[in-house]
Amino acid sequence: MSRDVSVLRLRPFAEADDAELLTWFATPADLRRFAGPNATWPLTGEQLARWREDPLIEAWSAAKPADDACWVTCRSWRQDRARPGLARVAIAPRERGAGLGRELVSAALRRADARRIASVDLHVYEDDEPAVRLYASLGCTDLGPHPGQPTVKRMRRRMPAG
Secondary structure, X not given: OOOOHHHOEEEEOOHXXXXXXXXXXXOHHHHHHHHHHHXXXXXXXXXXXXXXXXXXXXXXXXXXXXXXXXXXXXXXXXXXXXXXXXXXXXXXXXXXXXXXXXXXXXXXXXXXXHOOOOEEEEEEEOOOHHHXXXXXXXXXXXXXXXXXXXXXXXXXXXXXXX
């Protein structure tokens, strides 16, 4: 399925997105791939509300302007002022493979570059080959396994403006 992803509009991740997002993770493994070990199965609106309340997290969704339906979601957090991280990137199952992940991650990287952030870190399960390929194609380099989580790969994208 190919579509013009340039029609996506980034907006803050809102409570109105919860019902849609909660349908995206059919198994505990799906949720773990999205949220890592810090989410409990099943994902709930209460967990999402706590994530939204965290002042160190900026979360957004991308939607079609015509119906404002949530297609993708992502969040970033500031580990420190120089290097934020990118986490919890998810694509609606019915929309996977259409280039929306590339559009969303590219938008996040453009935001970081506009803010003159030096680099962006992320963690990805090493067996999530589509995500690893996407991040590598966007200039992220492999920093090796996460200490204490050998199945998680650390990656970093150095930003041109940083």
